Amino acid sequence: MRNRRHAWLIIGVLGAVLVGSVLLAVALGAVRVEPLAILEMGLNKLGLSQFQPFWRPADETIVMQIRLPRVIGAALVGSALGTAGVLFQGLLRNPMADPYIIGTSAGAALGAAVAMMVPLSVKFYGFGLVPIVAFLGALGAVAAVYNLARVAGKTPVISMLLAGFAVSALLMAIMSFLIFMGGELETRLHQVFAFLLGGIAVTHWEQLAVISPILLGAIVFARLFAFRLNAFALGEEGAAYLGLNVERDKVLILSSGSLLTACAVSLSGLIGFVGLVVPHAVRLVLGPDHRLLLPVSGVVGAAFLVLADLAARTVLAPTELPVGVLTALIGAPFFIYLLRRTRGQYAF
Amino acid sequence: MKRIFLSLFLAALVTVIGACTTTIAPGAPGTLQDDLGRSVNIGEVPGRIVSIGASTTEILFALGLGDRIVGCDKYSDYPPETAKMPKVDAFSSPATITEIIVGWEPDIVFALWYSVPDWVTSLENHGVPVFLIAPKGVHDILSSIELLGKATRTEERSTELTVGMQKRIKAVTDATAGSSRPKVFYEIDGTDPTKPWTAGPGSFVDDLIRLAGGENVAGTGPSEGFQMTVEAILDSDPDVVLLGDVLWGTTPESVAVRPGWSKIKAVKDGHVYGVNSDMASRAGPRIVEALEEFARLIHPELFK
Numbered sequence: 080m081r082n083r084r085h086a087w088l089i090i091g092v093l094g095a096v097l098v099g100s101v102l103l104a105v106a107l108g109a110v111r112v113e114p115l116a117i118l119e120m121g122l123n124k125l126g127l128s129q130f131q132p133f134w135r136p137a138d139e140t141i142v143m144q145i146r147l148p149r150v151i152g153a154a155l156v157g158s159a160l161g162t163a164g165v166l167f168q169g170l171l172r173n174p175m176a177d178p179y180i181i182g183t184s185a186g187a188a189l190g191a192a193v194a195m196m197v198p199l200s201v202k203f204y205g206f207g208l209v210p211i212v213a214f215l216g217a218l219g220a221v222a223a224v225y226n227l228a229r230v231a232g233k234t235p236v237i238s239m240l241l242a243g244f245a246v247s248a249l250l251m252a253i254m255s256f257l258i259f260m261g262g263e264l265e266t267r268l269h270q271v272f273a274f275l276l277g278g279i280a281v282t283h284w285e286q287l288a289v290i291s292p293i294l295l296g297a298i299v300f301a302r303l304f305a306f307r308l309n310a311f312a313l314g315e316e317g318a319a320y321l322g323l324n325v326e327r328d329k330v331l332i333l334s335s336g337s338l339l340t341a342c343a344v345s346l347s348g349l350i351g352f353v354g355l356v357v358p359h360a361v362r363l364v365l366g367p368d369h370r371l372l373l374p375v376s377g378v379v380g381a382a383f384l385v386l387a388d389l390a391a392r393t394v395l396a397p398t399e400l401p402v403g404v405l406t407a408l409i410g411a412p413f414f415i416y417l418l419r420r421t422r423g424q425y426a427f
Numbered sequence: 428m429k430r431i432f433l434s435l436f437l438a439a440l441v442t443v444i445g446a447c448t449t450t451i452a453p454g455a456p457g458t459l460q461d462d463l464g465r466s467v468n469i470g471e472v473p474g475r476i477v478s479i480g481a482s483t484t485e486i487l488f489a490l491g492l493g494d495r496i497v498g499c500d501k502y503s504d505y506p507p508e509t510a511k512m513p514k515v516d517a518f519s520s521p522a523t524i525t526e527i528i529v530g531w532e533p534d535i536v537f538a539l540w541y542s543v544p545d546w547v548t549s550l551e552n553h554g555v556p557v558f559l560i561a562p563k564g565v566h567d568i569l570s571s572i573e574l575l576g577k578a579t580r581t582e583e584r585s586t587e588l589t590v591g592m593q594k595r596i597k598a599v600t601d602a603t604a605g606s607s608r609p610k611v612f613y614e615i616d617g618t619d620p621t622k623p624w625t626a627g628p629g630s631f632v633d634d635l636i637r638l639a640g641g642e643n644v645a646g647t648g649p650s651e652g653f654q655m656t657v658e659a660i661l662d663s664d665p666d667v668v669l670l671g672d673v674l675w676g677t678t679p680e681s682v683a684v685r686p687g688w689s690k691i692k693a694v695k696d697g698h699v700y701g702v703n704s705d706m707a708s709r710a711g712p713r714i715v716e717a718l719e720e721f722a723r724l725i726h727p728e729l730f731k
Contacts, residue, residue, distance in 0.1 A: 108523075108526055109523050109526050109527045109530075110526055110527060110529075110530035135532070137529055137530055137531075137532045138530075140529055140553060141526050141529055141530055144553060145522060145525050145526045145529065145553065146522075146526060149522040198542070200465075200543050200548075202548065205552060207545055207548055209545075267542070269518055270544070273518075273520075278520045279520065279522065280520065280521055280522070280545060281522060282521050282522045282525050282545070282546075282548075282549035282552065282553075283549065283552050283553075285552075392519075392520070392523055397501075397514065397515075397516060398516060398519070399516065399519035399520055399523050
């Protein structure tokens, strides 16, 4: 961080980009609604005006009750994944780390698959059974990995990575087994596949009312660890010499990262690439200081996913692409470009 | 520290389980139970209908409601009038499906679905009632048609339709009663000729073969649709092979030259036929046409 003004400028500009992306994403969609109508209903909703509606009531439902929560949901998921990616990469000091690396994805996938087999119709503030069990599966898997990796009061990074790999492999094998056993799940392969590829599944404000306090709380909480993550870059021993309670910090960083990932999963399934590429891209441009990396990755992740979701539902309309395919299609080439451009200057 | 994690996890679990509510509501006036046992508020006679499922679309047209359908899913391609209708892909994301269907301003949505997908929950959250049918066999199709008749207040037309269908089914079963029961293999998809997909127990095709006086060689299989190995097919030695994949280019000739298939009785005797898979697999009024087609092919001696 060269100076504080500089940092605020960056966040301000990116914030404006995010707001612009949200407005664009609300204006465009499967159903065409006049931009003027959207503007007027928005101003009416904010209590700034009382325009006479020239649009159908259905248009207002579409824009205000269906599209807007979806776009906000995409922004929340993107910021959660971007932030969680920074946390995991910083904590594990591994450039390949992403929010799913220590079991969350496999736990969520198995949870979702099991929930799909249960012929029980559940409604919990707009959530069905699948996102709820996926959320718990993600947290449960990380808890299992953490406990497995813990040896004599310490949790070495390398055993966490290995335990994460082993637990993920086991959970994914169980999921595949359940699918190939046939029966209920086989007929829902499409649903399983859609969950694995990821897609913003927000259809109602209620879902956001439940998730956003947890998610935003975890993002703010994570920011408190910026300095500690900077110290972690020196290695755990180095961080301990600086006076950090390494094991405690590890658990808190891991918890907030996993909570963010689980929140994201419950809103969108497994969207890959955002949590891996956004932190790297930001790091390549702004350097490795977590005080800047954390908030900027959150904002960039949000804008990126809002635009990716917009592209996913409009580029090939009326067909809709899984947003996870889009994030990889856009993210990978951009990442390669950044790598080539900043060759040799990469600091982790 | 381990404790923090565990208690966080348990707290989340308890909160969620404690707050879960199931959605089974008691029957109230103006509501009708759908095939999944859900009470759906069907309101007044629906003026604007959305149909999700090629079969529900065919049923609604047969009930004379075609001109009230304001949109359907992209697989609805019969009758030809459906070509001009607005379409939705029922496998896109729930938010997109909801957006498109809400934009059609329907009074009710009819869908053939065996579970309650997210888009149904989402539509209901936005005040659009969704009525689901889930027929599991040929006779269930008749009850589903009657249920749709009830839900659209076209009971007279639906009874007329099902009575007619029942008559045609009975004509076939009466004719084939007491005759031999040829073994039948039905191919859904032979892209991999070493293990083509076939229709197992619980499928409409399995039911059709039985009603048409045949015996489905896949009738003891593990599920409604599965891949049967060529060894198992050779072992069962079917008398008749019905190709549900002729629309994708499979022909009796292409089947005959598959390795091993020339040994099958049906191939040797030339009893390999293409069938209209849309009619045989859709839970609609045309299922009786499929039944008559199956019966003619399985028992050519009875239906001249």
